[in-house]
Amino acid sequence: xxxxxxxxxxxxxxxxxxxENASGVGTVGNAKCGDIMRIYLDIDEQGIIRDVxxxxxxxxxxxxxxSMATELVKGxxxxxxxxxxxxxxxxxxxxxxxxxxxxxxxxxxxxxxxLWDYAxxx
Amino acid sequence: xxxxxxxxxxxxxxxxxxxENASGVGTVGNAKCGDIMRIYLDIDEQGIIRDVxxxxxxxxxxxxxxSMATELVKGxxxxxxxxxxxxxxxxxxxxxxxxxxxxxxxxxxxxxxxLWDYAxxx
Ligand code: FES
Numbered sequence: 001x002x003x004x005x006x007x008x009x010x011x012x013x014x015x016x017x018x019x020e021n022a023s024g025v026g027t028v029g030n031a032k033c034g035d036i037m038r039i040y041l042d043i044d045e046q047g048i049i050r051d052v053x054x055x056x057x058x059x060x061x062x063x064x065x066x067s068m069a070t071e072l073v074k075g076x077x078x079x080x081x082x083x084x085x086x087x088x089x090x091x092x093x094x095x096x097x098x099x100x101x102x103x104x105x106x107x108x109x110x111x112x113x114x115l116w117d118y119a120x121x122x
Numbered sequence: 123x124x125x126x127x128x129x130x131x132x133x134x135x136x137x138x139x140x141x142e143n144a145s146g147v148g149t150v151g152n153a154k155c156g157d158i159m160r161i162y163l164d165i166d167e168q169g170i171i172r173d174v175x176x177x178x179x180x181x182x183x184x185x186x187x188x189s190m191a192t193e194l195v196k197g198x199x200x201x202x203x204x205x206x207x208x209x210x211x212x213x214x215x216x217x218x219x220x221x222x223x224x225x226x227x228x229x230x231x232x233x234x235x236x237l238w239d240y241a242x243x244x
Contacts, residue, residue, distance in 0.1 A: 001158075002179070010179065033155050034221030035181050036123070057124070057132065057182035059157055099156030 002060075003094035005068075010060040015070035017053040024121070026113025032102045035062060039070070039110040043118055047078050054110070061100035062107070068092050069107035078115060084108070124182070125216035127190075132182040137192035139175040146243070148235025154224050157184060161192070161232040165240055169200045176232070183222035184229070190214050191229035200237060206230070 002010070019040035027038045035058035042051035052070045056062050069089045073081040086108040090096055096104055124132070141162035149160045157180035164173035174196050176188045191211045195203040208230040212218055218226055 033181065034219065059155065059181040059184070060179035062181070097156060 001097055002064075005093045006061070006064045006096065009064040009067040009093065013063050013067040015053050015067065015074070016055065018055060019051060019053050022114075024114040024116075024118030026110040026115070026117055028106060028109040028113055030058065030062075030102060030106055033058070035059065035103070035106065037062060037066060037106040037110045039066070039107070039114045041073075041111075041114045041118060043078065049073050049076055049078070049081055054107070056106065058106055059100070059103055061096055061103035064093060065089050065096070065104040066107040066110070069111060073111060078118070081111060082115060084111065123219055124186075125218075127215045128183070128186045128218065131186040131189040131215065135185050135189040137175050137189065137196070138177065140177060141173060141175050144236075146236040146238075146240030148232045148237070148239055150228055150231040150235055152180065152184075152224065152228055155181070157181070157225070157228065159184060159188060159228040159232045161188070161229070161236045163195075163233075163236045163240060165200065171195050171198055171200070171203055176229070178228065180228060181222070181225055183218055183225040186215060187211050187218070187226040188229040188232070191233060195233060200240070203233060204237060206233065 022040040023043040024041040037056040040053045054066045072084045144162040145165040146163040151158045159178040162175045174192045194206045
């Protein structure tokens with residue numbers, strides 16, 4: 001049912017945690033299942049994402065997509081991070097079953113919300 | 123949104139894993155969100171549950187209820203374990219938001235399926 005990459009990122013999620021005094025924080029909820037996700041970004045003066053952490057109460061698909069999404073935006077510019085789509089994350093994970101696609105949207109939305117939070121503060 | 127006990131069992135889940143040559147194994151799926159749960163029971167000759175482990179791809183509520191449910195059935199007789207209801211597990215966790223109640227059913231169903239599997243083999 002799940003690809004090896006999904007299982008790997010589910011069982012060994014990257015970048016789980018919080019960042020104190022983060023440059024941007026994004027919190028989003030999934031209306032379909034009631035789960036929540038929060039992403040913390042640490043952005044330097046050149047606008048590069050130096051660090052990123054996430055926390056979620058969501059399912060394995062939400063954990064795996066967030067883990068992969070944080071890997072994809074780490075070290076990138078704000079502009080590049082905005083272009084990391086849900087589709088790119090799912091492709092990097094070798095796909096997800098259709099019933100779990102809504103879970104994967106949490107990561108993309110939370111990153112956008114965190115970038116928005118950063119932009120508002122600057 | 124979540125009680126302290128739910129957060130504790132979500133962040134430090136008890137009895138996660140598998141049991142090789144388990145006396146009974148129960149696997150159930152949640153039609154609403156597509157998640158799966160598997161429970162392994164190790165039952166001795168007196169019919170006492172000596173060990174129990176679970177694995178799930180489900181959300182934080184599924185993890186927390188499974189963790190609590192495995193704690194509640196450990197050391198119990200088969201009869202006592204059959205009587206551990208979803209309601210008892212939720213009470214032991216100081217409740218769950220209504221939208222997550224369906225997630226908590228996975229644990230009860232998986233324990234019943236594992237006890238059924240054991241009964242069929244004996
Ligand atoms: S079921 Fe809620 S995030 Fe997957």
